[in-house]
Structures are given as C-alpha cells and as structure tokens.
Amino acid sequence: MRIDILSIFTDSYFAPLQDSILKRAQEQNLISILYHNLRDYTTDFHKTVDDRPYGGGPGMVFKPEPLYKAIRDIAKDGCTMIMPSPEGTVLGQDTVKKLAVQPHLFFICGHYEGIDARISDLFPIEKISIGDYVITSGSLATMIIIDAVVRQIPGVVGCGESVEQDSFYSGLLDHPHYTRPAEFMGLKVPEVLLSGNHKEIEQWRFEQSQSLTKSKRPDLWLKYIRLQDDIQFKNKEK
Secondary structure (H helix, E strand, O other), rough: OOEEEEEEOOOOHHHHHOOHHHHHHHOOOOOOOEEEHHHHHHHOOOOEEEOOOOOOOOOOOOOOHHHHHHHHHHHHHHEEEEEEEEEEOOOOOOOOOOOOOOEEEEEOOOOOOEEEOHHHOOOEEEEEEOOOOOOOOHHHHHHHHHHHHOOOOOOOOOHHHHHHHHOOOOOOOOOOOOOOEEEEEEOOOHHHHHHOOHHHHHHHHHHHHEEEHHHHHHHHHHHHHHHHHHHHHHHHOO
C-alpha cells in the first residue's frame, strides 16, 4: 500500500509513523509513506498557505490554490483521498477494513479552521471523523487512521490472531488479559486460564467479551446483536 500525506508539517512531525509496527511494515515493503509539505506548492516568498475567512470570524483557512496544485500533483488514478473532518463518517472497524484493502491512500491534513470548501467540490475527498472532540491538527487524526488501517494489512502484525482478537474486530470488546504471576496483591488469575483446556479458555474469553460489551458499550452490543440476527436470517434463506 502507498500512503501519501499532505500537511504543513515536515516528516519529523509524524514520528509515530516511523516507529514500532509501522516502521517494520515499511522496512518489509508492506507499505510506503510519502510526506508532502503544502508550503512547497505556494508561489509567494513567505510560502503562505492560509488566509482570513470571508465573512469574518476567528482563525485562518487554507487557501485553495496550493491545495489544488498539490492534489493534482499527488493524486493518481485509483487513489482514495481522505481528509479528517468532524463532518465525516465516524471512524469504525468497518471503515478501517475498507481502507485496508485500498492500494493507495492520500491524506489531506487540515489545520486552523480547515480548508477552502471549494476543494471538496473539485475533488472526491472522503471525510472521516475520529470522534466528537477538538484536536489541534488533522495531521494528528491522520496518524490515528493510518495506524488503525495498517494493522489490518496481512503480515504487518506478527501474529494474525492478535489483530483478530482486538476490540471491535468481531464487533465485541476484547476479553480481559492476564500474565505472570498467577497471584498479585491477593488477586488471582481465573482458573480456566491455567487449565490448559483451550476449548474452555476460548469459550470463557468469548463470554467475557460479550459481558464486557453488554455492560460497558451497550451501543456496540445492540449493533452486534443485530448483526448476528442478520447472519442467522441469511443462513435460513439459504
């Protein structure tokens, strides 16, 4: 997968993408990440990328000219253009899986009050929200989306089961995890995990995932139940 990032920051700003699992994914040529500075597409001496909004108000807005030039230069046929935005689809595992099979993702990172709205009229940009809160830059949201997506690419995470057992992968929260010692501060690891009976352990983990999801995230639980009902209905039709 090729990933292009258009931002006003240098690649050093994206340090989390150059470490750990993402670093190994690049070393193994599973992904390539290319960084583009929006200021390189300006024509004035000061490399101005923003201006005051028409109609007044606080903050600054990215100008359309450098954005247009950058997108025309970077975007290729088959490229999926993405911009973090509060008006977009809230990021979830379904969206992550969909993006993980794309060959080329191009992230347009907003800043300040956002970008000139005409850019969205000129290009098919998919907007994605990472939640209902405010952060400093679209570049931060981009890193979160990339991390979530790259984990789903086969070979990126050493143990494929680790990905499949992550929270949200199956629609349920992950089960509780324990490691040595078997007793700590008077608290013991559940006996079933020490039994060596893999079938019982798998069943316990599934039940724990169900219980946690039902109590901690009832919204996810309802979604999960509806999905199971749909699956059963389709199986009956067969």
